[in-house]
Amino acid sequence: MLDKDAIVSATSGARYVFHLAADYRLWAPDPEEIMRANLEGTRVVMEAARAVGVERIVYTSSVATLKLRQDGSPADETTPLSENEGIGAYKRSKIAAERIVERMIGNGLPAIIVNPSTPIGPRDLRPTPTGRMILEAALRRIPAFVDTGLNLVHVDDVAAGHLAALRQGRIGERYILGGENMTLSEILGKIASLMGHRPPRMRLPRSLIYPLAFGAEAIARFTKREPLVTLDGLRMAKHRMFFTSAKAERELGYGARPAEQGLRDALDWFRQAGFLA
Numbered sequence: 512m513l514d515k516d517a518i519v520s521a522t523s524g525a526r527y528v529f530h531l532a533a534d535y536r537l538w539a540p541d542p543e544e545i546m547r548a549n550l551e552g553t554r555v556v557m558e559a560a561r562a563v564g565v566e567r568i569v570y571t572s573s574v575a576t577l578k579l580r581q582d583g584s585p586a587d588e589t590t591p592l593s594e595n596e597g598i599g600a601y602k603r604s605k606i607a608a609e610r611i612v613e614r615m616i617g618n619g620l621p622a623i624i625v626n627p628s629t630p631i632g633p634r635d636l637r638p639t640p641t642g643r644m645i646l647e648a649a650l651r652r653i654p655a656f657v658d659t660g661l662n663l664v665h666v667d668d669v670a671a672g673h674l675a676a677l678r679q680g681r682i683g684e685r686y687i688l689g690g691e692n693m694t695l696s697e698i699l700g701k702i703a704s705l706m707g708h709r710p711p712r713m714r715l716p717r718s719l720i721y722p723l724a725f726g727a728e729a730i731a732r733f734t735k736r737e738p739l740v741t742l743d744g745l746r747m748a749k750h751r752m753f754f755t756s757a758k759a760e761r762e763l764g765y766g767a768r769p770a771e772q773g774l775r776d777a778l779d780w781f782r783q784a785g786f787l788a
Contacts, residue, residue: 512552518559527677528560531571535601537640538741540732542600549604550611557615557622568622569676572609574662574687574754575602577626585662585692585755588626588685599743609685616683623680627669628662628689628754631773633780635666643739645777646786648702655713656695657720660751663698664690665773668766675763686759691770694751701774717745 512518512532522528534548553570560568575597578590594610597603609624616622635642641661647653672688680686693701696714703710724745727738759765781787 512548512555515555515559518555519562522556522559522563522565525563526566528556528565528568529571529673529677530556530560530568531673532556533571533573533605535639536737537599537601537744538728538731538737539600540735545600546604546607549601550608553608554611557612557620561615561620566621567677567682568620569673569680570609570612570622570624571673572612572624572626572685573602573605574626574628574689574752576606576609577687577754579750579752583751583753585753587755588687588758598746599741601743602747613683621682623676623682624685625673625676625680625759626685626687627672628664628687629752630666630669631663631770632666632776635777635780636784638781638786640737640744642777642781643737645702645774646781647739648699649706649778649781649787651708653699654711655715656699656711657715657717657745657748658694658696658751659748660692660694660753661698662689662692662752662754663770663773664688664767665770665776668768672759672763672765675759675765679763681762684762686763686765687754687756688759688765688767689754689756690767690773692751692753693770695748698770698774701771702778705771705775705778717748720745 534545578592580586594606597606629641669688700710724740724742727740731738
């Protein structure tokens with residue numbers, strides 16, 4: 512994404528550009544790597560797309576750029592976060608990158624912004640932080656939970672939402688591509704049910720997990736492997752990260768299947784790929 516000549520070459524002759532690439536990590540030995548990939552990478556791709564004259568661009572942002580509601584009700588597209596409100600390098604980078612795209616749209620860039628929530632499903636090869644949580648739960652390595660929540664969406668529905676945004680989205684608008692709002696307890700319970708074992712019953716206050724996260728990050732600085740529990744992740748877990756896709760449903764004809772199907776497909780793929788051996 513940072514090689515301008517390569518990006519210009521890749522976009523030349525294209526009518527449409529989807530920018531989906533990002534560094535999705537909640538921790539890195541060098542947080543600037545995340546900022547550089549997500550911020551400068553976005554700038555390079557958008558400038559290349561504009562330079563070669565593509566007709567429409569779909570830019571993949573994230574619900575990480577949107578403000579949560581204090582009462583816990585699902586948030587929508589109307590209240591974006593400022594960069595200084597973002598927790599951690601990933602959220603700050605996505606907020607800053609979305610602002611770059613918005614400014615370029617104001618100068619004529621034909622872009623539509625989509626904000627996926629928490630994609631789950633097959634082919635999570637790395638896996639992502641969410642995929643790791645599913646794996647650890649499936650392997651019975653999460654004995655307790657905190658009071659938080661996520662909006663889970665099948666990755667195939669997110670893909671379909673991108674195509675719908677290309678065809679029917681309005682230039683300059685943003686659309687949440689989400690699915691089902693679930694508490695962490697519900698998510699772990701559903702994974703346990705699919706795996707045929709008991710779900711964790713112990714709810715812990717976040718304050719008790721901070722020392723664990725601090726220690727995990729200290730170890731990760733030596734191993735260079737992303738820890739499962741991070742300080743930024745705990746800070747984000749202070750609120751239930753619930754969202755509504757009503758705008759995308761109304762304007763794009765978007766729809767999402769139940770989260771259980773995404774969890775089932777994720778577990779089936781992890782099993783076939785040897786992650787659950």
